[in-house]
Amino acid sequence: MSIDRAAKQLSIPKSSLSNWVRAAKKGQLAAVGQGQRVPNEQEIELAKLRRELAEVKQERDLLKKFAAYFAKESR
Numbered sequence: 001m002s003i004d005r006a007a008k009q010l011s012i013p014k015s016s017l018s019n020w021v022r023a024a025k026k027g028q029l030a031a032v033g034q035g036q037r038v039p040n041e042q043e044i045e046l047a048k049l050r051r052e053l054a055e056v057k058q059e060r061d062l063l064k065k066f067a068a069y070f071a072k073e074s075r
Contacts, residue, residue: 011048 003021007014039047 010044011051012044 001009003017004014007017010017
């Protein structure tokens, strides 16, 4: 699987995944992020769900605007 595809599937920036892969190949994965710990699966899932929620809220708000616009047009 390519880094591009994996980053899309995980909903993370390609640059972050590239950095992690490069660090892992050098055996320096723990050093990534200047001492920051690597997020666990639950934290990654939470971040993904928050991004999805923000996207769905934007879609909902856009649909509300469309509905209001078309309701005016049909009068």
